[in-house]
Amino acid sequence: MSTFKAPKGTYDLTPPDSAKYLAVREALSAPLKNSGYGYIETPGFEDVALFSRGVGESTDIVSKEMYTLTTKGGSELALRPEGTASVLRAALEANLHKLGNLPVKLWYSGSYYRYERPQKGRYRHFSQVGAEAIGAEDPALDAELIILADQAYRTLGLQNFRILLNSLGDKECRPIYRDALQEFLRELDLDDDTRRRIDLNPLRVLDDKRPEVQKQLVGAPVLRDYLCDACKAYHEEVRDLLTAAGVVYEDDEKLVRGLDYYTRTTFEFVHDGLGSQSAVGGGGRYDGLSEMIGGPALPSVGWALGVDRTVLALEAEGIELELPSSTSVFAVPLGEEARRVLFAKVTELRRVGVAADFAFGGRGLKGAMKSANRSGARFTVVAGERDLAEGVVQLKDMESGEQQAVALDALVAEVRQKLA
Ligand code: ATP
Ligand code: MG
16 A cells, blocks of 8 residues: 555556456457447547537536646646547548548547546546547448447347437427427426526436436427438438347437437447446437537547446446466476576567566565466476476476476477467
8 A cells, every 4th residue: 555546536457357348448349340440549638628619518528527627838628528529529630531431430449537426337537448430421320330339248248238229300300399398398396407407408307317307307398209301211210220230229219318419319328237327338420510619511420338337237247258368378497597598488488479477586486386376377387407407397287287398499389389
């Protein structure tokens, strides 16, 4: 223990558990890499206005949860609370939309920061894998992303998750719905904060989880009844494509999501084993965002999946990922000469691609064998003075317990053959 602790609402990833997080990130991104998405990385902070304009002043993310800072040079920055606005900003800046065919398909993985009330599944620093398909209005693209997320969760072995689907309409039909909803909400008995929200972001009121609010929302106008013909047809096509792909979803007309930029398709992946932090991922179409941040019209769709909550979901379902041991061979030297000889062998093994480790620190045989066990290595190589005098090392198979003398010169070849 040092004098310091990880800041409130954050936690460290340390071995061996950290391997699970790496595997989850890998599994969440694998379907994207297999589907034409290119990797993009953006800075951990951006001009604060990118988020206030892009994500929206009236959202919780911007109004309550953003970490903002003023630099010594006087710039107003924010630690990124989400990925979409940054990725779109970067794609526009690099002119990716002008270089080749649309859509530009991108994936990313990284840390995000939100000043939230910390609780299980809700942290101030968390990790997401995300995907954005920029510059095409095509229901097959919306369907593709939902299908790929479904595939990612399934390859991890998750079963108890559900896909919630809705359409938020577009700039033609949503304003008409918004008016109708505002009219309905203004008649309700609500606190001042919620009343303010009716003006700023009335759809968000539908998302209020409090029972006393939910009770009053029965009978509220639903967006589905207001969708224009184009939005209706688009949504039907997304639903048909998902059904054809065998992906099961639930229509959820209350699903609005917390960001202002969504239009038409919105979806969320919820896991039933996570209590109130049930959303493991979410996304949707954001046809107006590019123009909101000063770019050309680029209809787009994307999602972000939470790595932390996906790990919690695995735990909730009792799923143990099969993680290959990171070390194949562990070398245990007995004596000074053996140290030099085996250290050289470890280097040689590593150079040919065999994961190998070494008993550092000159501890005795017992301690070294403990380290060998803990490393999970399939083989240990032990050598003392007598072995070296005979030109051999002792190769022990940690699974079967069998041990054999192997000529020093043949060791690397022998190990590679056994591991193949
Ligand atoms: P919630 O409704 O739980 O606050 P959200 O709608 O704010 O979620 P998104 O902005 O859609 O979340 O982010 C996508 C995913 O990132 C979420 O589904 C969740 O898995 C994860 N996530 C978001 N905020 C946090 C957080 N504070 N801690 C851990 N994971 C988070
Ligand atoms: Mg949130």
